[in-house]
Amino acid sequence: MARQATRVAQRVAVATEVLRDEKFNARRIELAEAALETLGELGFARTSLREIAQNSAFTHGVFHYYFSDKLDLICCCVRHYKAKCVTRYDEVVTSAQSRDELTEGFLAKLAATLQDEARMHRLWYDLRSQAMFEAAFRKDVLEIDKSLEAMIWRIASRYAELGGTRPASSPAALYALFDGLFQSALLKHLANDDRAIPELLDEVRRLLPTIC
Amino acid sequence: MARQATRVAQRVAVATEVLRDEKFNARRIELAEAALETLGELGFARTSLREIAQNSAFTHGVFHYYFSDKLDLICCCVRHYKAKCVTRYDEVVTSAQSRDELTEGFLAKLAATLQDEARMHRLWYDLRSQAMFEAAFRKDVLEIDKSLEAMIWRIASRYAELGGTRPASSPAALYALFDGLFQSALLKHLANDDRAIPELLDEVRRLLPTIC
DNA sequence: CCAGAAGCTTGACACTTGTCAAGCGCGAAT
DNA sequence: ATTCGCGCTTGACAAGTGTCAAGCTTCTGG
Numbered sequence: 001m002a003r004q005a006t007r008v009a010q011r012v013a014v015a016t017e018v019l020r021d022e023k024f025n026a027r028r029i030e031l032a033e034a035a036l037e038t039l040g041e042l043g044f045a046r047t048s049l050r051e052i053a054q055n056s057a058f059t060h061g062v063f064h065y066y067f068s069d070k071l072d073l074i075c076c077c078v079r080h081y082k083a084k085c086v087t088r089y090d091e092v093v094t095s096a097q098s099r100d101e102l103t104e105g106f107l108a109k110l111a112a113t114l115q116d117e118a119r120m121h122r123l124w125y126d127l128r129s130q131a132m133f134e135a136a137f138r139k140d141v142l143e144i145d146k147s148l149e150a151m152i153w154r155i156a157s158r159y160a161e162l163g164g165t166r167p168a169s170s171p172a173a174l175y176a177l178f179d180g181l182f183q184s185a186l187l188k189h190l191a192n193d194d195r196a197i198p199e200l201l202d203e204v205r206r207l208l209p210t211i212c
Numbered sequence: 213m214a215r216q217a218t219r220v221a222q223r224v225a226v227a228t229e230v231l232r233d234e235k236f237n238a239r240r241i242e243l244a245e246a247a248l249e250t251l252g253e254l255g256f257a258r259t260s261l262r263e264i265a266q267n268s269a270f271t272h273g274v275f276h277y278y279f280s281d282k283l284d285l286i287c288c289c290v291r292h293y294k295a296k297c298v299t300r301y302d303e304v305v306t307s308a309q310s311r312d313e314l315t316e317g318f319l320a321k322l323a324a325t326l327q328d329e330a331r332m333h334r335l336w337y338d339l340r341s342q343a344m345f346e347a348a349f350r351k352d353v354l355e356i357d358k359s360l361e362a363m364i365w366r367i368a369s370r371y372a373e374l375g376g377t378r379p380a381s382s383p384a385a386l387y388a389l390f391d392g393l394f395q396s397a398l399l400k401h402l403a404n405d406d407r408a409i410p411e412l413l414d415e416v417r418r419l420l421p422t423i424c
Numbered sequence: 425c426c427a428g429a430a431g432c433t434t435g436a437c438a439c440t441t442g443t444c445a446a447g448c449g450c451g452a453a454t
Numbered sequence: 455a456t457t458c459g460c461g462c463t464t465g466a467c468a469a470g471t472g473t474c475a476a477g478c479t480t481c482t483g484g
Contacts, residue, residue, distance in 0.1 A: 043341070046345070050441080061443095062463085126345070129340075138402075175392070176389055177385065177392060180387070181388040187357070203385055207381070262470080262471080272433090273473095282473095429481090441471080442467105444466090447462105447463085448464090449461095449462090452457100452458090453456105
């Protein structure tokens with residue numbers, strides 16, 4: 001009887017702790033999301049915790065309650081960003097029934113991404129560059145890079161499959177190519193070059209049949 | 213007579229002014245070079261003028277004598293970096309008499325660059341990312357990007373020429389590909405991944421015959 | 425040789441930064 | 455109802471930032 005009671009008490013204690021943990025984690029993500037807004041606006045170099053706090057519903061002290069320091073916060077941001085980013089084209093890949101359909105779906109998403117999420121993507125490139133200086137970022141960044149490479153590979157494989165062929169390049173080369181093209185287009189787009197998006201689409205449209 | 217004298221005086225005045233200008237510019241470049249050291253070490257975000265000065269033979273005040281502000285200094289750095297960077301492969305391109313020779317020369321330089329000049333190149337990627345946030349950098353960065361694209365194109369054209377063919381891709385796509393591969397290899401190399409350089413070389417060796 | 429400019433150093437300024445300790449309110453457990 | 459502790463705010467701290475003015479040294483033209 002007493003034994004059962006303590007067991008129940010234990011279970012309750014564990015349950016409440018799990019609940020607290022979940023709540024804690026949810027808040028962390030909320031804060032990370034707020035931080036991403038400001039980071040996307042200003043870039044890593046110019047973003048301070050106070051600036052982040054001011055552009056959000058929180059005060060600057062909270063961030064030190066939920067994160068051990070600034071790097072911890074930004075690592076959390078990067079990891080959170082990843083989850084959103086990596087699945088962007090999956091719906092197109094699984095639903096497309098022909099090369100044309102896949103191509104058009106991919107290009108449309110590509111254009112929309114460049115148009116609507118330029119800020120998040122320039123932040124990604126910023127943080128990836130930071131990882132070259134700051135070892136603390138490297139693990140997460142390399143992991144995301146791998147995920148993005150896999151994402152591109154899924155598209156290329158499906159494209160090849162729909163034509164009964166196999167991709168003509170390695171996953172690394174394909175990712176490098178698309179990433180390079182996207183990065184360059186993003187910079188031009190941000191410099192108010194209206195040709196950036198159409199040129200990127202043309203390039204990709206031309207490339208897909210030759211390399212996949 | 214008097215007229216001649218004033219003309220001579222004018223010429224002298226002009227000459228001294230030109231000399232002063234050259235001296236001024238030489239100093240600017242000297243300072244920019246010193247700044248590049250620290251920038252390559254710490255990255256844009258963590259580099260302050262005082263830090264730059266401390267890692268050099270100068271005091272922090274000089275930088276304000278020669279540059280209107282921090283952005284001006286860094287723009288000068290970027291421009292100076294460009295001049296060094298863009299001609300890296302030209303000797304190989306002009307001297308190679310066969311595809312093999314060009315390939316091996318290119319790969320050797322590529323490996324050496326990654327090995328010896330990793331810091332300068334991570335800085336380049338850093339500043340290119342900064343240009344996505346800071347409009348003041350964009351013009352110079354876009355210009356350098358164009359130069360680098362042309363540099364890759366010279367290599368590819370020569371490679372194709374030596375085999376009696378023509379490059380199979382656009383300059384933009386080729387540059388994106390090589391830049392993407394290099395960037396990824398650089399990050400891995402900086403993360404102490406010993407396979408980074410050989411993997412890059414393998415990839416490029418495989419790629420050259422298929423795309424050029 | 426000397427006045428004045430050029431080149432450079434120094435120190436101060438106003439401000440921002442990350443960090444943290446003290447304390448507040450409020451809900452939950454006792 | 456009281457106590458306790460979690461979540462959060464506030465304010466302060468030292469360190470570091472870009473900028474600039476005042477002054478020192480060195481060179482140079484007259």
